[in-house]
Amino acid sequence: DGGITQSPKYLFRKEGQNVTLSCEQNLNHDAMYWYRQDPGQGLRLIYYSQIVNDFQKGDIAEGYSVSREKKESFPLTVTSAQKNPTAFYLCASRLDRSRYNEQFFGPGTRLTVL
Amino acid sequence: GEDVEQSLFLSVREGDSSVINCTYTDSSSTYLYWYKQEPGAGLQLLTYIFSNMDMKQDQRLTVLLNKKDKHLSLRIADTQTGDSAIYFCAETPNTGFQKLVFGTGTRLLVSP
Numbered sequence: 001d002g003g004i005t006q007s008p009k010y011l012f013r014k015e016g017q018n019v020t021l022s023c024e025q026n027l028n029h030d031a032m033y034w035y036r037q038d039p040g041q042g043l044r045l046i047y048y049s050q051i052v053n054d055f056q057k058g059d060i061a062e063g064y065s066v067s068r069e070k071k072e073s074f075p076l077t078v079t080s081a082q083k084n085p086t087a088f089y090l091c092a093s094r095l096d097r098s099r100y101n102e103q104f105f106g107p108g109t110r111l112t113v114l
Numbered sequence: 115g116e117d118v119e120q121s122l123f124l125s126v127r128e129g130d131s132s133v134i135n136c137t138y139t140d141s142s143s144t145y146l147y148w149y150k151q152e153p154g155a156g157l158q159l160l161t162y163i164f165s166n167m168d169m170k171q172d173q174r175l176t177v178l179l180n181k182k183d184k185h186l187s188l189r190i191a192d193t194q195t196g197d198s199a200i201y202f203c204a205e206t207p208n209t210g211f212q213k214l215v216f217g218t219g220t221r222l223l224v225s226p
Contacts, residue, residue: 004156031212040122042202042218043157050212058213090156101145101206103214105156 003027004106006091011111013078013085021076021109023091030096032074033103036060037088046089049074050096078111086113118205118217125223132190134220136203141184143205147214148177148188151200160188160201190222198224 004025013019023032031050035043045058049068063082068074074093078085088110092103117139126132138146144165149157163170163177163186170177176189186203200219207215 006156033213035216040218042118043216045213048212056212092157100162101214102147102159102162104159105149107156108154110154 004091004093004104006089006106006109008109009107011109013111013113015113016080018077018079019111021078021089021091021111023074023076023106025072025074025093025104025106027093027095027104028071029093029104030071031094032068033092033094034058034064034066034074034076035090035092037090037108043090046076085111087111118203118215120201120203120217120220122218123221123223125225126193128193128195128224128226130193132193132197132222132224134188134190134201134203134222136186136188136217138184138186138203138205138215138217140205140207140215141181143207145206146177146179146186147204148175149202149204149216151202151219153199157202193222193224195224195226198222 007022033048034046044060046064047066049055065077090108091106094103119137147162148160150160151157161172174191178187200221202219203217204214
């Protein structure tokens with residue numbers, strides 16, 4: 001089965017610690033995305049990557065970092081510089097040649113800072 | 115500018131029709147989408163509409179697009195309790211296909 005996996009589903013971290021969220025896809029999609037979801041605010045774009053070894057900042061990149069060393073993987077690191085990291089994080093991917101430009105989403109990781 | 119707005123909450127009875135509304139500001143958007151999010155899960159693409167269409171129907175779902183008013187709506191016929199979820203509209207802004215801009219989401223509650 002093709003799809004997007006995110007792990008872990010729930011993550012707890014102490015204030016001041018960095019933490020990395022995993023996102024893997026076996027859809028052979030070109031682009032990958034990280035979004036943050038907070039209640040009543042919809043989805044906000046953190047980072048996105050069109051191709052391997054290249055990525056761009058989204059609307060709320062401060063306090064986050066990413067890498068794209070492999071086409072199928074796009075991990076997100078939440079650093080201690082992120083002032084309010086507790087949120088639901090969603091990873092998505094998109095095929096460049098798709099007719100309708102749709103993005104496909106993973107199941108999400110809920111991060112809680114204690 | 116890129117801004118997509120939705121009402122936050124809608125409550126209907128099972129069997130009724132639901133209409134979820136969305137307004138957007140980028141008149142050059144090529145595609146507009148409706149996604150569904152069930153509790154604690156990712157987003158699932160429900161349907162999309164191309165900007166040169168006025169209406170699209172897919173089983174119980176009807177999408178209406180009014181480009182003049184930049185208004186998009188999703189009608190769910192014969193709403194079921196399993197339709198309870200958050201519904202997001204999204205657009206592809208003029209900056210290109212690389213990004214989607216999402217609305218704030220409408221929480222639909224269907225009561226028996």
